[in-house]
Structure formats: structure tokens, C-alpha cells
Amino acid sequence: MNSNYYISSFCSIKNNTISLNGSMVYSNENMEFLEFIKAAYKSLDTNYPKFFKMDGLSKLAILAAHVLFKNENINQDKDNDIAVVFSNKSSSIDTDRKHQKSIENKDDYYPSPAIFVYTLPNICIGEISIKYKLFSENSFFIFENFSAQHLLDYANSLLSAGKTEKVLCGWVELDGNQYEAYLYLVTKIGTILHSKENIIKFYNT
Amino acid sequence: METLKQELKENIIEQLNLEDIAIEDINDDDILFGDGLGLDSIDGLELIVMLDKNYGIKLTDPKKGRAIFESIKVMAKYISENRTK
Amino acid sequence: MKNGNKKLDSRMTEVYLSYNNIVSSLGFDSETVVSNIHNEISGLQLIDDKEMFFKSFCSSIINQKELNNSFTSIAVEGNFTRLEMMMITSLNRVIQDTKIPLTKNVGLIISTTKGNIDILDKNSKFLEERAYLGSLGKVIKDFFKFKNDAIVVSNACVSGVLAVTIAKRYITQGIYDNVFVVSGDIVTEFILSGFNSFQALSSEPCKPYSKNRTGINIGEVAASVLVTKNDTNLAKEAVAILGDGSCNDANHISGPSRTGEGLVRSVKLAQKEANISFDNIDYISAHGTGTPFNDEMEAIAINRLGLQNVPINSLKGYFGHTLGASGLLETIVGMHSLYNNTLYSSLGFEEIGVSQPINVITKTITKKLNIFLKTASGFGGSNMAVIFKKINMTSK
Numbered sequence: 050m051n052s053n054y055y056i057s058s059f060c061s062i063k064n065n066t067i068s069l070n071g072s073m074v075y076s077n078e079n080m081e082f083l084e085f086i087k088a089a090y091k092s093l094d095t096n097y098p099k100f101f102k103m104d105g106l107s108k109l110a111i112l113a114a115h116v117l118f119k120n121e122n123i124n125q126d127k128d129n130d131i132a133v134v135f136s137n138k139s140s141s142i143d144t145d146r147k148h149q150k151s152i153e154n155k156d157d158y159y160p161s162p163a164i165f166v167y168t169l170p171n172i173c174i175g176e177i178s179i180k181y182k183l184f185s186e187n188s189f190f191i192f193e194n195f196s197a198q199h200l201l202d203y204a205n206s207l208l209s210a211g212k213t214e215k216v217l218c219g220w221v222e223l224d225g226n227q228y229e230a231y232l233y234l235v236t237k238i239g240t241i242l243h244s245k246e247n248i249i250k251f252y253n254t
Numbered sequence: 255m256e257t258l259k260q261e262l263k264e265n266i267i268e269q270l271n272l273e274d275i276a277i278e279d280i281n282d283d284d285i286l287f288g289d290g291l292g293l294d295s296i297d298g299l300e301l302i303v304m305l306d307k308n309y310g311i312k313l314t315d316p317k318k319g320r321a322i323f324e325s326i327k328v329m330a331k332y333i334s335e336n337r338t339k
Numbered sequence: 340m341k342n343g344n345k346k347l348d349s350r351m352t353e354v355y356l357s358y359n360n361i362v363s364s365l366g367f368d369s370e371t372v373v374s375n376i377h378n379e380i381s382g383l384q385l386i387d388d389k390e391m392f393f394k395s396f397c398s399s400i401i402n403q404k405e406l407n408n409s410f411t412s413i414a415v416e417g418n419f420t421r422l423e424m425m426m427i428t429s430l431n432r433v434i435q436d437t438k439i440p441l442t443k444n445v446g447l448i449i450s451t452t453k454g455n456i457d458i459l460d461k462n463s464k465f466l467e468e469r470a471y472l473g474s475l476g477k478v479i480k481d482f483f484k485f486k487n488d489a490i491v492v493s494n495a496c497v498s499g500v501l502a503v504t505i506a507k508r509y510i511t512q513g514i515y516d517n518v519f520v521v522s523g524d525i526v527t528e529f530i531l532s533g534f535n536s537f538q539a540l541s542s543e544p545c546k547p548y549s550k551n552r553t554g555i556n557i558g559e560v561a562a563s564v565l566v567t568k569n570d571t572n573l574a575k576e577a578v579a580i581l582g583d584g585s586c587n588d589a590n591h592i593s594g595p596s597r598t599g600e601g602l603v604r605s606v607k608l609a610q611k612e613a614n615i616s617f618d619n620i621d622y623i624s625a626h627g628t629g630t631p632f633n634d635e636m637e638a639i640a641i642n643r644l645g646l647q648n649v650p651i652n653s654l655k656g657y658f659g660h661t662l663g664a665s666g667l668l669e670t671i672v673g674m675h676s677l678y679n680n681t682l683y684s685s686l687g688f689e690e691i692g693v694s695q696p697i698n699v700i701t702k703t704i705t706k707k708l709n710i711f712l713k714t715a716s717g718f719g720g721s722n723m724a725v726i727f728k729k730i731n732m733t734s735k
Contacts, residue, residue: 098292101273133587140454140472140493145529149459152532158393159307162299163270165533166593166718169452171494175719178587184604186585187721188501191472191491199490206508212584212608295594299537316538 054208055239059251060117062086062109062230067093069116071254082228086112097180104144104167105228107176110135110221113230114177117217121234123181131183131234132213133174134203136190137222140170173221185213195220195231197248204235204243220252258330266326269304270297282327287320298323310338354507355730356564357574358436359671362429363560363658364399367409369576373675376683377703381657383544383556392531397544399558399658400526401425414482420455420465422525423478425561430521433563434483436574439517443486446515449476450492450502450522452663457527479521487515493663496626496717497585498522499562500666500725504583506566516568522664523561530557530662537593545629545660547653547685548638548699550692555628558659562667570730576678578727581615581710584608588720595633599640601722602714606644609724615710620649620726622682622711624673627653628660629687633716638693646712652700656686666715666723677708677729 060069065085066076075089086108090100095115100108123129144167151160166172171189178187186207190199204216219232231252235243263277266286270293280291287293293301295316302319305311311333313319322332360368364382365375375382382399386392403421410416410424413431426449439445451472457463458470468474476489490509492502499522506518524530534540534557541554567573586608588601596602610617623646625637634653641647654669661668676683684703691699708729715723 098272098274101271102296138471138473142471145453145456145459145470148533149529152528153461155393158532159303160532160536161303162533162536163296165536166296168529168533169493169495169718171719171721172592175587175592175721178589178720179591182589184586184589184601187494187587187719188492188505188585189494191476191493192488193473193477202512202514203505203508206512210508210511210612294591296592302538303536314538 054205054243055236056241056243056247056251057234057236057239058117058120059231059233060113061254062113063228067116068254069120074116082223082226102163103176104164106141106143106170106221106223107167107173109223109228109230110173111176111180113221113232114181114217117232117234118181125181128182128184130185130214132185132207132216133177133183133187134200134216134218135174136192136196136200136220137170138191138193139222139224140191141168143223143225144168195252197245197252201243201245201248208235208237255330255334258334259326262326262329265304265308269300280326283325286323286325305333309333311336352511352568353570354510354580355567355570355573355577356503356580356670356674356727357567357577358433359564359574359674360429360432361560361562361668361671362401362425364401365657367405367428368432369671369675373672376654376657376672377681379684379686379703381544381686382558383656383659392528395542396531396540397542397556397659398526399556401559419478420458420469422455422523423475425525426479426521426523427482429561429563430479430483430519433519433565437565439565441483441485444516445485446487446506446509446518447480447485447489448492448502448506448518448520449479449489450498450520450663450667451475452493452495452498452524453527453530456529457525459529495719495721496660496662497666497715497721497723498663499668500670500713500715500723501585502667503564503566503580503670504585504725507580507583510566510568518566519563520566520667521561521563522667524559524662524664526557526559539630541629544687545655546687546689547627547629547655548634548691548693548697549687549689551689552629552631552634552692554630555655556659558661560658560661560664560668562664562671564667564671573730575731576674577730578674578677579730581726581728582609582612583725584612585721585723588722590720592720593718595636595716597636599636599643601720602637602640602716602724603643605722605724606640606712606714609726613726615726617644617646619710620646620712621708622673622676623649623651624669624711624713625651625653626715627655627685629655635693636716638695638697641697642695647696648698650682650698650700652683652685666713670713670725670727673711673713673727677711678731680708681705
């Protein structure tokens, strides 16, 4: 099923490289994920100190959103009617393990609220919503693998029901040192058709 | 007391991930929450855990925490009077 | 197909919530649970189990023996986690009631915040991969032999009610005719220790909207419902989804907005789609966790919307906060509330303790009911509002 909606831009973060619409904007090899994402934050002129307080998944998501929204000239000072539909395989398991570790030893039992709050995958959507004033619908789905069909159907349903003007969709996955982010913005006007083929093509770019 | 204040500044920066802030940036009388250092409610809860873990002080009322965490000076005074470790 | 036409189509497709089940400390089917609520019986009790948590806590916990008994009539226990047993027991009843064959037009949605999180405990007998939410989806799918993969939604405490609107979207898009939704979360040390670090756990039964409220209780349930476009063979307590809205606060990742902004916007969106006046809302099934900030936020939002005189309750006094299942659990109780023309008491409520007036239901009473509003809010700044209308006008 094709729609009359469009993909206006896409961003991916994988293999220590950040790309926007298929072109590299930052790369730094031979670094572990947390080191890499911090170096990228500093290099990309993000200027958002809250970044340092976030867990790995939120850091990954907010940096990808930063690159994409900068390109889209999204104004952070006014409301933006953009819904967010994210998905991944591992939910918040990376941070779940940290919280679990803090409660394993009864003699050293100091669970941290700043870690616990990130033991939900949708917190990264909350972080993006705060930064870009998105008072809009958000959903976080879990799939064993990237599901272009699901994201396509769901973004179409939000747009056709008049729930939102644009939809930020994607896959944000973090599990130990394995990570991958792929975000794209679906709009009502544009040139690149919002289709399963294009979603997959850009995912594999 | 000076050592304790210094230690608190170090711990706050580390525990609360205040990456952009150096020890010299925090004055003993600076307001920590709101417009001061910009700490929020989760930071407040994290400081309660820090009091427990480092100094053996158990706070159960977050509102009480806000008064104790007003500034480094107030915190240091409270800790030195109430610490059990 | 043009967008305009599609919009028209989606307005023409009515979507219903039909057969349903609740597996909880108050019973293993909706009727029993609702009858206990009618009699103001709470599932909450003080639990002192040092294996589970270092201090005593107040919770509603499903009896393991009863769960095992119920489960062995369906399958052999042993290969399933506690949460899977709860979810399978609940969903099995709904599938049996509906008699719908699980063809490729039938979807499965699972909502949970933490799934099998107890597997991360080093003493768990299950492999860590079972802790992944996708594994949970696969277990449920394979057990009932659904043709389609499970869609797992994990969106904090709005997950349960969000799952219902996701089902509706799949149906209006023409992808499925019927969708089974199952929600569940369990009480674990993981969750208790986390909310305790937030200073949010109350050591006594929670008191939503009361002056002396001191926080939440964590509880556990599994709840299931059939979402369908087929208006024949509906359950007697079936409701139609009139409208839904979900808006983020864009304010803070854990604290609710002081102005109730996201909730206000959510209710307005739902009302716009439902195309009804606020005067038509007979009852509000609210979130009411019993924390100082959540309850205050809801009271502010309700007053901004002019809904302060509509009877409102929180069901947390019966089950505690059941996380990713709470929204669906409370929606199901709301369905029965409409069918029974009964407003259920907001258990635990004492003296009003929010700054704006709201009309808390203090005693179970009968009243002609037609439409109710379900709201929920959660970490990540999420808010959700859905408006439901009774189908069976000849109810008791």
C-alpha cells in the first residue's frame, strides 16, 4: 500500500559513523560506543548539557534527532507538531542491566534514581520531545528485527487520522557495544515517496 | 570542613554528570537547584542516595532534601553534624 | 487512494472493545474482579518478604498456586515465566470466548513496561535472551499459533491504553479485522527498588487525590481484550472507541507537567475526534497513582478542561499501580462500569488533597452511564486519553 506522504530526510548512526541523507557528517573509528557518541556530541556543536545525564540509548536517539532536525530547520523555540514512532529489539536492556547490578549485592545496595528512570525505552522519546517541544503522540515498539512495514503503516495511520503534521520514525537500538540508530522524518509534502522500499533502501544506505 | 566541601563538589560533578562544570565553577554559597547549577528533581533524589552511600545519612522526605541541598555550604554543615560514616 | 478518502474511511470504521479478561489478586475473570470492586474489596496487602524486597511493602500480588492451577488446565507449566503464565491464562479466556479463528486477519498486540525483567536476576532459571521483549511476544504468538508476529508496545505507564488505540489504527488502516491485546507486568525487586529510590513507594494502601497521600503501591495483573470492527457477536459490555489523543508534556522525563499540558491536549484531541461535547462524559477513569505530583497535575488538567464536576475515580486503591497493564485493566473495569450503570468508589480516598476541586466517587452508586473517558500518564512525559461509548443500550 502506497501513501501520499514523503520522507524528507533521514539520518543514521552506525559503525562509528553519522550520516545525513546518505552523506557522512561525522566519523571516528576505534572508539567504544559511549566514547564515540560523546566525541560526536562535542564535534557537532550540540550544546545541550543534559546530554551528559542521559543513558546510552537516549544519547544515541537525541544525537540522531539533532542531526536530522538541524537539517530540517526545526525551530526549538516553538511547538512542533511532530509525532514520534520509535522501535528497537532490546528495549532499555542496557540500562536495565545497570539497575539490576545495583540491587544484586545486599551490602552495597544503592539503586540510582538517575539510572532507574532510563529503564524504559520511551524515555529517549521524552528527551527528544523536551528538546524540540514536541507536544505530540509517541509510541515505542519492540521488534526482533527492523520492521519497515510496521513503521510505514503506523506513520500513515497517524497522518491520515489527522493526529499530527509530521512523524519522526525509526530504529534506535543499544545492547552492550552493539548500537544502531536510523531516523527519518515523514511529511505531507515532498518528493521522496514514503514507501516500504524507500524506508528499507535508506536503512541499508 | 574545607576538605568536605571540596569532596562534595567533586562528587556532585561526577555523580550528577555535570560534564561542563569544573570544581572552581561552584562557589560554596551558590544555589544548586533551579537557576543556580540547574539541578532538577532527579538530581535531588540522586543526592539523597549519595548522602546515604557516602555519609550514612538516610533522608526519606525529598522536600527536606531541598533545604539541605541549598548550597555546598549548607550541605557540608548538615553532613558534618549528621554523618554516621 | 487519496488522503481525503482514507480519512473518510477511517471515520466510517467503528472499532469496538469486546470480550475481555483480568487475571489479578481480585480474581481471574472480569466479572469476579468487578464484583469485588463493587464490594470495595482491595487486592492490596502488606507484604513482608525479604527475598523480594528489603523492607515490607504494600502490593497486590497474584497467588502463585492459583495461577499454577489455572495454567495447568491450559498447558504444562515449567517452561513458562510467571508473566507468560499470567498473560496466557488471561488471553486464553478471551480467545475462547470470542471463538474467532486466528487467521492472517487477526493481530496480536502485547503491552508491557518491563516484561520478563525478573530474568535479569542472577537466580533466574531462564536464559537472559528470554528477558528481551521480543521473546515474550514470540512465546505468546507461538502458544496460540497466531499467524502474525506480535506487536510489542512499551511506552511506560500509558502502554496499556495506548495498545488499544494502536489496535484501532491497525483496524482502520484495513490491516487487521480483529486484534487481541494482552497487557501485563509483574511485581519485582527491580521495580520496587527503583520506585523506592524515587521516594515514591507508599508503605500503606495508596490514597489517590487525598490530603495524606504518600505515594504509590506497585501491583500486578494481566488483562486482555478483543478489539474488533465486527459489530455482531459483541460481548454484552462492549464499547465503541469514539476518539483518542496522546500528547507528550515536553517538560520532564519523570515529573509530570505542573500545568497538566500534555494531558489537557490529549483529552482535547480525543474529544475532537469523538465529536462530542464534554457534557456527554458521564465518568472519568483517571490515572490517580497517589503520588503528590501526579494527582495534583491531573486535578489541574481536569479543571482546565472544565471536567471538575464529572464523577472520577482511580482504581489504584484496588490493584496498586500495575504499570503497563494499568491502562487496559482500568479500561476493562470502565466497560463493566458502563454496562452495570455503576460508579465504583475510588478506594483509599479520604479528604481531598489536590489544589483544584474534582468530583471523586466516594461510594459505589448506580447511575445511568453512557460514555466514559480513560486517562493515563507516565514517565517520559507521556499522556493518553480515550473516550468510550456503551454499545448495549439495554444493559442492566
